[in-house]
Amino acid sequence: MKLYNISFNNLWRRKGKLVFLVFGLVIGIATIVTLLSITESMSMDIEERLDKFGANIVMTPKNENLPLSYGGISLGVVNYTVTEFDETSLADIKTIKNSRNLGIIAPKVLGPISLRGRDVLLMGVDFKKERKLKAFWQFKGKFPVRPDEIAIGSQVASAFKLATRDTLLISNRVYTISGILLETGSSEDSVILVDLHEGQKILGKEGKITMVEVAAFCRGCPITEMTLQLAEKFPNARITTMKQAVMSKMQSIDMVKSFGLGVTVLVICIGVLLVFTTMMGSVNERTREIGIFRAIGFRRGHVMQIILLEAMIVGLLAGLIGFFGGSGIALSALPFVVKGGTFAGPNGLIGGISILASISLSLVASLYPAIKASRLDPSEALRSI
């Protein structure tokens, strides 16, 4: 028989007290596991959307623009120089150090055209790459495939009363509208999408590219470093990361996390206090028993070990129950928190941390009671018999 047998038997045969001890810590551990699991899934959801649904790096030529505004009224900009990329230079994008993180590279040529007396923005794109990049686009009709096909934004369609299979004469060439982009709420609603080389011809910008959208595989990729690498390759380009765009979403997640952590810390403190008071009560109840241990020859260290072993068992149980309980709650709650979100599954790292944290907290809470128990004078303890 060992000391842990005493600890284990005491807890096992006083199950009510064990449940009470474990309960306090389980609530705290389950709360933190739920919070971390949900925020992890939320972050993964955003990253997945980033990966699947759009560019996260945009390259545009550096323009020396002087914004012109007075009294809060914008009067436009004065362009000193406008430069565009050579299409041939785009190959340099794939020579950066982190090129393996590059996914889709989607070049575009942009410019205004006159259509039935009105100016409309024409955007020449590589149809295949653009379709992959903008997988979230929804069309009435279908996405253009052939060079003589085009797609138009919803605002263009309503402004010119156009429908699918209509034809447009642009720069003496006839194009068929294969699809109308359903409203996105962004600038694509007011563009005409044509094949890249058709667009270059129409705009008189053969071999030129106005901007490049790049989708990097960015779950954990060094996007800032990639931005610097691209800037080095293209000194005349302005490189913008979409990180800015999702920063507010990530900030929201961080705020939820911080608030949740604050609540969790409070819950854990209550749990620790519960363990402390229960252990103190237990030591007071077991004064006689501790007196017997000391009378038999147990040293102070042995008595402390018994109490702290009980704390470890309680912490381990609370950690395991809290982790699986919290994961279960996250699994149930996530569909309500993140629309279409999926639970990433029990995270081994979170599990390990929660168990270690639970054991540590239980030990900390039980330290003073253990010291008090070990210092009980056996003669005083036995006098209580």
Next chain:
Amino acid sequence: MTIEHLIQVENIRKEYLWGSSTIPAIKNMDFVIDDGEFISIIGQSGSGKSTLLSILGGLNHPTKGQVFIDTLDVYELTSEQRADFRSEYIGIVFQSFQLIPYLTVLENIMLPMVITNGKTAEKRNKGMAVLDKVGLANKADRLPDQLSGGEQERVAIARAIVNKPPILLADEPTGSLDTGTAEEVMELLKQLNDSGQTIIMVTHNPEMCRYSHRTINVKDGEC
């Protein structure tokens, strides 16, 4: 000063603080006990006999005087050293058995062996042997509250002797037992003494003193 006896008690005094005054539980005691003796310490309630027993057990530092056990001045040792000393030299049968309620009979008996070296299987065999000696081998897996008073007392005795300590201290071993059961327990103690165990027993029942070689009468803190 020569130490010639197993236990040598010299001029011990024990006072307890009660508010601003002190109460002497033991005023002055002086006696010796030899190896293999069976001693009864008898006295009225409050006479100081349980205090004396706790002093002999290295549990209660006397206010004055010395206690030598096997030539060792017990109260020159530190608290932790006395714990080790008790583990090796002293077996205690507590008043009202004092078995640990959440341990089985065998686990209670093995309790003194938790802190000693040795393999678990060997300790278990030792425990069973002692349990057999006190006639309770078939009750090894019972909990204390499933035993009668006499059985619990025998378990308490078994626990006290499992490590074969030279000295066995018994505090009112028959105090909560009926006459018949008390006689059985006393017979067991007598058998242990016959096999060489030194026993010091505290009792308030003069009837039980006939089992012992010698009686120390304690009255008002003196003997």
